[in-house]
Amino acid sequence: MNFKDNKLSIEVEEFDFLRIYRICFIPVFLTILTFLSIVVYASSPLLLIFTIPFWLLGLIMIIVNINSFKETQSIEITDSFLIINKQRPIFPKSIKIQISDINSIKLQPIEIIRKTNRENILVWIKGFQNHIKLPTIETKDSIHYFSEFTKSIEVKSEVIQVLNEKIQKRKTVKN
Helix, strand or coil: CEEECCEEEECCCCCCHHHHHHHHHHHHHHHHHHHHHHHHHHHCHHHHHHHHHHHHHHHHHHHHHHHHHHCEEEEEECCCEEEEEEECCCCCEEEEEEHHHEEEEEEEECCCCCCCCHHHHHHHHHHHHHCCEEEEEEECCCEEECCCCCCCHHHHHHHHHHHHHHHHHHHHHHC
């Protein structure tokens, strides 16, 4: 974590056993799926339709892994906005949140049911490696997760503390 010039940088995921497992699991999964697809095609080409969801699952696993290995995040604080930039190869994202709309910044479990969208589902999948507690920015009408790949609770807590201090300064200056 690096905070300077009102910009906080969060680096990519650490290399650990779970990462090795994910790297090894995808080729095994796709090999088995390819073999099953060939067998299904040999019996009836029409039945290949039933393998499509499994191919989509494999594609999602590849996307999540590529993003988790290459993603860096930065949080920029301006006078009126907090901007979360998620620089990643697939589906890069920038979230702009008005500082006055922020209710809280804290560690909390991922709430997949409350706001279901593509981004939260991908965060939920990635969250299993983090014991499902992530730094969260809660606003009046939405929840935004960040630092999904940081495993250390201490680092996550430090990020939250720094952001809360900076946000409080901005809110008091505005009032």
